[in-house]
Amino acid sequence: MKQQLSIIKIGGNIIENESELFKFLDLFSKIDRPKIFVHGGGKKANQVLEKMGIATKMVNGRRITDAESLDVAVMVYGGLTNKKIVSKLQSLQCNAIGMSGADGNSIHAHKRPVTDIDYGFAGDVDGVNTNLISNLLKLELSPVFCALTHDQKGQLLNTNADTIASELAIGMSTTFETTLYYCFELNGVLQNFQDKNSVIKKIDSNSYESLISEGSIANGMLPKMQNCFHALKNGVKEVRIGNLGLFEKENTNYTTLVL
Amino acid sequence: MKQQLSIIKIGGNIIENESELFKFLDLFSKIDRPKIFVHGGGKKANQVLEKMGIATKMVNGRRITDAESLDVAVMVYGGLTNKKIVSKLQSLQCNAIGMSGADGNSIHAHKRPVTDIDYGFAGDVDGVNTNLISNLLKLELSPVFCALTHDQKGQLLNTNADTIASELAIGMSTTFETTLYYCFELNGVLQNFQDKNSVIKKIDSNSYESLISEGSIANGMLPKMQNCFHALKNGVKEVRIGNLGLFEKENTNYTTLVL
Numbered sequence: 001m002k003q004q005l006s007i008i009k010i011g012g013n014i015i016e017n018e019s020e021l022f023k024f025l026d027l028f029s030k031i032d033r034p035k036i037f038v039h040g041g042g043k044k045a046n047q048v049l050e051k052m053g054i055a056t057k058m059v060n061g062r063r064i065t066d067a068e069s070l071d072v073a074v075m076v077y078g079g080l081t082n083k084k085i086v087s088k089l090q091s092l093q094c095n096a097i098g099m100s101g102a103d104g105n106s107i108h109a110h111k112r113p114v115t116d117i118d119y120g121f122a123g124d125v126d127g128v129n130t131n132l133i134s135n136l137l138k139l140e141l142s143p144v145f146c147a148l149t150h151d152q153k154g155q156l157l158n159t160n161a162d163t164i165a166s167e168l169a170i171g172m173s174t175t176f177e178t179t180l181y182y183c184f185e186l187n188g189v190l191q192n193f194q195d196k197n198s199v200i201k202k203i204d205s206n207s208y209e210s211l212i213s214e215g216s217i218a219n220g221m222l223p224k225m226q227n228c229f230h231a232l233k234n235g236v237k238e239v240r241i242g243n244l245g246l247f248e249k250e251n252t253n254y255t256t257l258v259l
Numbered sequence: 260m261k262q263q264l265s266i267i268k269i270g271g272n273i274i275e276n277e278s279e280l281f282k283f284l285d286l287f288s289k290i291d292r293p294k295i296f297v298h299g300g301g302k303k304a305n306q307v308l309e310k311m312g313i314a315t316k317m318v319n320g321r322r323i324t325d326a327e328s329l330d331v332a333v334m335v336y337g338g339l340t341n342k343k344i345v346s347k348l349q350s351l352q353c354n355a356i357g358m359s360g361a362d363g364n365s366i367h368a369h370k371r372p373v374t375d376i377d378y379g380f381a382g383d384v385d386g387v388n389t390n391l392i393s394n395l396l397k398l399e400l401s402p403v404f405c406a407l408t409h410d411q412k413g414q415l416l417n418t419n420a421d422t423i424a425s426e427l428a429i430g431m432s433t434t435f436e437t438t439l440y441y442c443f444e445l446n447g448v449l450q451n452f453q454d455k456n457s458v459i460k461k462i463d464s465n466s467y468e469s470l471i472s473e474g475s476i477a478n479g480m481l482p483k484m485q486n487c488f489h490a491l492k493n494g495v496k497e498v499r500i501g502n503l504g505l506f507e508k509e510n511t512n513y514t515t516l517v518l
Contacts, residue, residue: 048334051311071339075307079338080330083407083415087361091413097362098337102346104356104400135398139391141363148342154350156342 005137005176006031008247009038009165011184015081016043020244022088024183027247029092034137034176036168037096037144039085040161045076057120065120065158073158074100077146085144097141101125101149102156104132107164109149109157123149123157125164128171162224166231173235180231180239181246182224188242188255189225191216199242203257205229225257232259264396264435265290267506268297268424270443274340275302279503281347283442286506288351293396293435295427296355296403298344299420300336307331316379324379324417332417333359336405344403356400360384360408361415363391366423368408368416382408382416384423387430421483425490432494439490439498440505441483447501447514448484450475458501462516464488484516491518 008028014020028037049056049072057064065073082098089096101107101123109123136143145168147161162182169180188199189211203211208229211217217225228239240246242254267287273279287296308315308331316323324332341357348355360366360382368382395402404427406420421441428439447458448470462470467488470476476484487498499505501513 048311052307053310074342075334075338077338078342079334079336083333083337083359083361086359087409087415088413090361090364090409090411095364098357098359100342100345100357102342102349102355102357105349105354132398132400139394141391150346150349152349154347156346 002175002177004033005172005178006033006035006181007038007165007169007172007178008035008181008183009040009161011182012040012043013185014183014244015039015041021085024244024247025085025088025094026092027244028142029089029094031247035142036133036137036172037085037089037142038147038161038165038168039077039081039144040147041073041077041081044081045072048072048076059117062117062119064118065122067121070121070156070158074148074156078148082144082146089142089144095141096144097136099143099145100156101145101159101164104136105129105150105152106132106143107145107149107159107167108152109159110151111155111157121155121157123151123159125149125159125167128168130171130174133168133172134175162227166227166236169231169236170234173237178236180228180236182228182239182241183244183246184241185243187245187253189217189221199253200255201252203255205259208257228257229259232257261434261436263292264431264437265292265294265440266297266424266428266431266437267294267440267442268299268420270441271299271302272444273442273503274298274300280344283503283506284344284347284353285351286503287401288348288353290506294401295392295396295431296344296348296401297406297420297424297427298336298340298403299406300332300340303340304328304331304335307335318376321376321378323377324381326380329380329415329417333407333415337407341403341405348401348403354400355403356395358402358404359415360404360418360423363395364388364409364411365391365402366404366408366418366426367411368418369410370414370416380414380416382410382418384408384418384426387427389430389433392427392431393434421486425486425495428490428495429493432496437495439487439495441487441498441500442503442505443500444502446504446512448476448480458512459514460511462514464518467516487516488518491516 450457
């Protein structure tokens with residue numbers, strides 16, 4: 001029987017709120033099995049860009065990672081946010097180790113090809129170094145991944161944190177029985193976006209299609225759900241979406257996704 | 260017989276010069292034994308402080324690490340510089356992993372006590388997690404340490420990179436036959452500071468005392484040499500000081516320090 005592994009991605013709004021972040025880190029540190037943490041950067045990168053007088057480049061409403069923005073992403077995601085999380089986890093007796101995809105060649109990617117838009121230094125994941133990450137877990141380390149990968153040719157790449165979490169979960173599911181958690185400010189996937197208590201408890205492939213056609217899954221939730229089902233179709237056992245209550249015993253108010 | 264280990268610290272002037280840095284990284288990647296890389300931050304942190312409009316605090320000519328400066332140090336040393344080095348080493352088939360002292364609880368320290376000067380978030384090293392670092396080396400990883408430690412209570416600390424290198428060398432010498440390299444822009448310790456070819460080939464405890472009284476070792480070199488002899492007195496086999504030629508075969512133009 002495969003050992004269980006939890007891969008947990010937390011959203012930017014939790015990262016930015018120190019008391020919420022510390023509450024989460026406390027819950028994370030108490031998970032008594034192999035675990036991996038994935039974080040995005042929140043708005044801190046925007047603040048640093050602004051302070052440094054670097055304009056945020058947008059094309060068709062989408063942010064472009066030029067060389068200067070990439071440097072700031074590496075500083076904020078890979079440096080400030082990642083090391084603060086790691087040092088806080090260490091104080092909670094969780095032996096965390098901060099990682100980008102370049103560290104240990106853990107996640108390799110390629111620069112997104114230029115089509116009608118040139119996204120700049122944005123990475124699409126090619127693969128996960130399951131062997132290296134398994135070895136770190138065997139040392140009882142808890143890897144903390146920021147949203148950066150590399151192309152194995154010396155180029156760092158800005159990469160969507162939801163995607164990093166699902167690709168890690170897919171890669172690790174060859175060795176572990178993997179559950180993927182997306183933890184954010186909402187209680188789960190909502191039937192009615194204006195009613196925070198309308199959590200849909202369970203979504204499978206069939207009800208997923210219905211929810212899309214009903215319009216319950218839209219906007220920011222759509223790519224997240226696509227990541228979830230991509231993970232489920234590729235070996236991940238279960239995906240859970242909810243707020244910090246995901247990690248509290250007795251709580252069942254979250255969304256579970258299965259095939 | 261203990262296995263050999265090389266611990267190599269490079270100076271800020273090499274970090275700042277991309278062609279020198281890449282030349283060094285190429286030489287480092289070719290070292291065919293367990294190896295650890297330690298880097299400071301160079302002037303990039305000052306540039307970021309300036310761009311962000313954060314004043315550098317100085318007391319009695321010494322820089323003070325206040326909370327804002329620490330954040331910038333964490334961004335630049337732990338993020339930008341460290342991850343760029345790691346991704347470049349990966350492109351050279353060297354399986355590098357970036358580390359601060361918080362990662363894997365690898366180097367723990369305490370905030371320097373306030374005496375006549377309050378240095379702020381400056382760390383004095385208490386110990387090295389030899390077991391964790393040995394395990395990473397067994398996985399054929401090459402740790403790349405930036406100049407940051409932590410206090411195990413959630414506080415990151417800015418720490419002198421020369422000190423990190425010597426403390427790592429001392430800690431690892433319980434398990435490995437450790438050679439410590441300080442690599443910078445000069446050919447070695449110079450008899451006459453104005454003659455770059457006046458390299459002193461060998462310094463031992465006796466000649467060290469004479470050189471100090473003659474004034475050959477002064478200014479920036481003095482704390483570096485103190486770090487070297489501290490390391491030698493605590494189990495490190497040999498220290499070498501020189502430029503990139505330290506890692507080129509046939510070259511003997513550098514300073515070797517022994518007890």
